[in-house]
Amino acid sequence: MAYSVDFHTVSATGLESSPVAEALAGLRANEARYYKNKYDHEFTVEPAADAGSTIDRVHRVLKDERDIVISSRPLEATEFRVEGLHLAYVFYESGLSINVMYSIDGIGKRAVGFKLSDGMDVPDELATRFKFARQKSKLAGTIRGSYFVIKGKYPPS
Structure with a gap:
């Protein structure tokens, strides 16, 4: 069942199995607030079991671009989709959030972003490849983030 993320009242609904569930909920709420304020978009997530194609697309970009x-x-x-961008987000049990941003026309912005919830270690698969910058968030505490530019073609379906 889809869940509309409320950034006024942060809830760990759907994230309970994470060892950093509260921090991950804050990170998810931080993203919801950003898209609501910038694009007036309601940030709605669905359980991984119902989002196979989204997760597969994110994993394909990660594998193809950086192994x-x-x-x-x-x-x-x-x-x-918002203002010419197609976005996909996956929230992981470890506290990791990954987003793939791809311009709908295929010419503009194309990037993969990583965000680490407060209290989680950098995953081994990212530790030697990326440096993470810190940012403070009222909803999420300290968020560490990094990204890379997508070079290949992965047009949204």
Whole structure:
């Protein structure tokens, strides 16, 4: 069942199995607030069991672009379009959030972003490949993030 993320009242609904569930919920709420304020988009996630195509697409981009395979179990995902961008998010049990941003025309912005929930270690599969910058969030505490630019073609379906 889809869940509309409320950034006014942060809830760990759907994320309970994560050892950093509260921090991951704050990270998810932080993303919801950003898209609501910038694009007036309602950030809605669905359980991983219902979001196979979104998760498969994110994993394909990671594997094809950087030979990255995420070891943590996906808990939730979402996919949506705003102002010429197609975005896909996957939230993992470890506290990791990955997003794939791809311009709908295929010419503009194309990137993969990683965000680490407060209290989680950098996953082994990312530790030697990326440096993570820190940012403070009222909803999520300290978020560490990194990204890479997508070089290949992965047009949204």
